[in-house]
Amino acid sequence: MKRVYVAVFTLVTALAVVLSLSLSAHAQNASETLFKSKCAACHGPDGTGSATGKKLGAHDFTTAEVQKMTDAQLTDTITNGKGKMPAYKSLKPEDIKGLVAYIRTLKK
Numbered sequence: 001m002k003r004v005y006v007a008v009f010t011l012v013t014a015l016a017v018v019l020s021l022s023l024s025a026h027a028q029n030a031s032e033t034l035f036k037s038k039c040a041a042c043h044g045p046d047g048t049g050s051a052t053g054k055k056l057g058a059h060d061f062t063t064a065e066v067q068k069m070t071d072a073q074l075t076d077t078i079t080n081g082k083g084k085m086p087a088y089k090s091l092k093p094e095d096i097k098g099l100v101a102y103i104r105t106l107k108k
């Protein structure tokens, strides 16, 4: 009988792990899509900055200069804008959180 419990427990745990991994992969893809549609025009698909973005003063997301900024600072810049960076108040807080997490993945 005990073996059955162990087997069921193992199965449930494995399923939970697979499910949470696929959910976070999904969230990351959604953020990547959002970044590529709304942000890449200035920041480039890889975050290093397009020609337009660099002219406006965007910094390379892969460098320590941007990566050393806190999540709160990045969130604030995206939400409220900064210099020539437009504000994205229309985005949901969880979308912005996803974008910040996506920017973290661009670190070299």
Ligand code: HEC
Pocket (backbone or CB within 6 Å): 035, 038, 039, 040, 041, 042, 043, 053, 056, 057, 058, 059, 060, 066, 074, 077, 078, 082, 083, 084, 085, 086, 088, 099, 103
């Ligand atoms: C019209 C061009 C433009 C678009 C579109 C744009 N940005 Fe920016 N972004 C900028 C500029 C210019 C700065 C630099 C602002 C400053 O420091 O004066 C900046 C700064 C930032 C920063 C702070 C790091 C830095 O470079 O100083 C973050 C984070 C950021 N943008 C994220 C985003 C995200 C996420 C989006 C999409 C939702 C986005 N940006 C869309 C132009 C843009």
